[in-house]
Amino acid sequence: MKTMLSVLISVCAAAAFGLSVEKIQDVHGAGEHDLSATWLQTYWNKATGKNLRLLKPSEPFRSNAVYLGKAALEKGLVSKEETARAGSDGFVLKITEDAIGIASENPWGLLCGVGRLGEMLGLRPTGNGAGVFPPSVPPRELKECTIIDAPAFFYRNGGNPLTGQLGSLMLGDPRHGADPELFRKKSDLWIDHTAGYLVPRLKYYDAHPEYYSMLKNGERIAKDSFTDHRTPLCLSNPDVTKISIERAEKWVELNPDKKFFYLTYGDTTLWCRCPECEKLDEQPGQYAGRLLTWVNAVADALGKKYPDRIFLTFAYAGSDAAPERIKPAGNVAVVVASSLGNRPFFAHELKQGGMEKMQETLKGWLGRGGQRPLVCEYIGGTYQPAFVPQTADRYRYLKKCGVGGIAFNYGNPVNFPKLWWYLHGKLLWNPEQDAMKLMEDYAPCLYGAAAPHVIAYLKLADAQYQKTLQSGRKLANAYPPDFYTPEFLRQACSVLDNAINSPGITETLRKELTSEKYLMLADAMKHLPDYNDGELVRFVLNEGNRCAKQLNRETEFARSNNLVLRELEKTLPPSRIMALKKQIGTTTGAVPEKTAAGYRFPAAMWSGQDFGPKEYGPKNDPLSPPKLCAGVFTKAKGGRITSSAEMSLVFDLPEPEAGKEAVLNLEGQDAVSRGAAPHHLKNKEITMMRITLNGTVIYDGECGFAIHNWSRREFKIPAGVLKKENNSLVIRNTGHARGAFVYCWILISDAQLQFPGQQ
Ligand SMILES: [Zn+2]
Structure with a gap:
């Protein structure tokens, strides 16, 4: 080629x-x-x-x-x-x-x-x-x-001729192929996984269940156990190949203006266990051999009639590693599911190591025949603190490796999404361009009078990216420890304030820029160089909280900081954690409120929880009235849930109240998780709960709150338990572990400390 x-x-x-x-x-x-x-x-x-x-x-x-x-x-x-x-x-x-x-x-x-x-x-x-x-x-x-x-890359995802991104315009949609009526409303077929189009379940399953995957027990997968998007095929069956060829041919014929067509397995890790399929694999558990056998047969047959079409298939979910014995056909491009996208400090990782496994997988497909492989990235929803050099470095690397393009990126980073889309499009055409110049050219379209300040910020982040690359300090949690320095954070805030305060910009834009500052600070809070630097922590919390307030994102900020604390608990001494908790509480306003009878602890004061502070209501459980709350679920052993099953809060008391007898008044719910199946709801088990205050167990038993609704309970605190400083209230979910299917939640919507005789 x-x-x-x-x-x-x-x-x-x-x-x-x-x-x-x-x-x-x-x-x-x-x-x-x-x-x-x-x-x-x-x-x-x-x-x-x-x-x-x-x-x-x-x-x-x-x-x-x-x-x-x-x-x-x-x-x-x-x-x-x-x-x-x-x-x-x-x-x-x-x-x-x-x-x-x-x-x-x-x-x-x-x-x-x-x-x-x-x-x-x-x-x-x-x-x-x-x-x-x-x-x-x-x-x-x-x-x-x-x-x-x-262009440097032959496949450029997106649909924008101005930047030369024609991927989506050139891509065949299987829903516009043969028998489109099979894929109307109820089907989840999309453009990427096409096995469900090539051998449709509704058309063939009843007469030929053997076209679909054999399970471990020797039986074929049941018809209602998979959807079109997740269709698992028996790829060694000659009829499956024959039907795939016929239907792919019809698809290409009906879409003469398209160049790329996916020939892919369903989005599943369930691969056929029949002996004929397993014979096609080079190693047990690596399925690229059987996949290519099938894809090549279809691509070869179609290539004769349509020599200029390119067929795409996935190295993903079991077909990741390139096989030795079989190569992709000349008109096939393998799309490698790549974890290279979300590496905020790509050049640093390239230098320090950490992504060798992914590089090996990618290299396995390079120069293996067929078209240049593409990558499929997962950058959507991530925060990229220096996205300009990060994107440029990555695309230059991909080009140097001989990658043919980016097939999907599944959304954009959360920060500066439009700047990112433009940069992405321009660099896909030519990654050697001066990335910052592209931003300088484009920023005025989006930011008007604020553009020079946005550019100043991007340049500041770029300089910090380069500086930390030079210093070469070992990455911690994917970040260089010297990225969010006090000096950088102060400058970054000041530059972003200039952007926010630009004269003549709209309120919408002001909000958008405030959100950029908020996102930067929330990210910084996760990656500070030193959490013992009280002044730095205070600065980030104050600035972040100010933005969060303006944006109505205070509970989100509390949640984010809470996750930070949970991570820090693994490394910092308890006394420092206690101090940080109080500091976060003081700066973000998550402090006890005085009531007639004592104190109320707002939901934002809890830390370590699995849910919230967030509203729980009909969206989560149709029967539950909405309330802001925090909650914990059961700790699962060996499951994917890594909850500590505990949430806690810290508070101080004035001298006269320390040591007194009191009542803990909680409003809560014995809740059901969203993932619970209907039979779980019917036979919901009672959640168990233990409450400790300063190490003294004040309750241990059934959680006792109403199911699907909020109710109140009171718990006696004996004299001598409350202290003047650093009182630690812990609520633990002691229910049974049920792995990913946990449905025993404790949610707390209100917590009050009441002193008898004060109301
Ligand atoms: Zn099979």
Whole structure:
């Protein structure tokens, strides 16, 4: 296969010989079924406010026009030699004194060329999609030039010609293949796992259960035990292959404008246990052998009729490791599920080690025949403190390795999502570009007057990323210990404050920027260099809490800090934890409130809990009225739940109340977890609870709160238990361990300390 890596040849004449944008009137289109003329008309209109007329193929060539594809070649604007230099995914864009020509060896490259012209007209994407920001000043002139350019990656996920991301536009959707009625409303079939399309359960299961996976007990999986998205096939069955070929052929035939088609196993780790399937595996538990046997057979059959299509399959959930005996067919690209995406300090890990296993898996597929492998990343929902260098470093690494592109990233990081999408798109075309320059170019579209401050912040984070890379200190929990230094945090807050206080920005934008600051501080709280530095902790908590208040995210901040405490409990001495708890409480306002009878402890004071502080209500249990609460579930041994089964809070008392007899008044619920099955609800076991105060057990038994609703209970505190300082109240769920199916919860919505005679 021909590999073109970002050849950018750009020749620009002196500005004096420019093309006046105003003069351009018409488009000579590239022919039928071609999107490029439509895209061009849209872009031209958005940038200049003018409509270009699409000329009929029979009309004679005109000057002052745009020539697309074949028309550009016939007009003599672009030569075949030039399109050959651009390669099959690239384009040639030529601007002369009275014409613009764009051509490519294929329609997709042409579309990218039109996108580039859109960028030159000053358009920028609004996000991941077709929306565009118009230029602040409509362009008057385009410089004469010849651009020959090709992308570094042949698959670029997203759908945005401006940045050359055409993945989703080029990808076949199995729901638009044969028998679409099988995949309407009730089906969960999506574009990635296509086994359910290739051998549909509804069509074949009743007559041929043997097409589907054999279980350990020798029986075939039951029809209602899997969905379309998770279809497990018996890949060694010749009829499964035959049907897959027929249905894949129909699918490609019905989608002539698509280039990529997934031929994939269901999203499951359940692989067929029949002896014929197992024979195809090189090692027990590694299923890439049988997967490729099936995929290659389908891809080979289709390649004869459709030589320019590429078939994608997953190295994932059992088919991760590349087999020795069988290689992907020439028209197959393996998509490797990669854990390289969420590495906030990618370059650091590359240097220090820590991702060798993933690198090995990826390298196993590189140079193994077939198309260059793609990666499938999981960066959605993560926080990336220095996403500009992190993204650039990662994509440069992927390119250097010989990866063919990114198939999915499953969402965007939580911080600066739109900046990230733009950077992602631009770097997929050419990761060698100056990433910060791209941000400087794009930020004004999103942030207006605040853009210079946002850029200053990104540069600050970038500098800190580079500095910590240089210092080479060992990563702790994926972060360099010298990233969130007091100096950096103060500067970062001050720069973000400048952004937030920019004159003339909208309230929505102010909120968005406040949220960026909040996210940074919540992340910093998780990765401080030294939790004994009381001043630093106070600074981060104060600033974070101020943002959280403005955003109404105080309980979220409390929850986040609570998780931090839980982690720290593993390493810091109890006295320091106690002090931190109180410090968090004081700065975030999670402190006891005085009542007529004593004190109320707000839900945000609890730490170590598994739930909350958060509202629990009809969303969790249809019968429960909503209340803000915190809760714990049973500790499971060996299950995936790692709960300590305890939640606790710390409080001080004025001298006269220490040592007194008192009552602990709790409002709570013996709750049901969301994952509980209906029969669990019917036979719900009673949750067990132990309450200790300063080490003295004040209750141990059935938790006694109402199920599906809130109720109150009182517990006597004998004299001599309460102290002046650091009283520690602990509620422990002592119910039975039930692994992932825990359904015995204790939720506490109100906790009060009452002194007899005071009410
Ligand atoms: Zn089988």
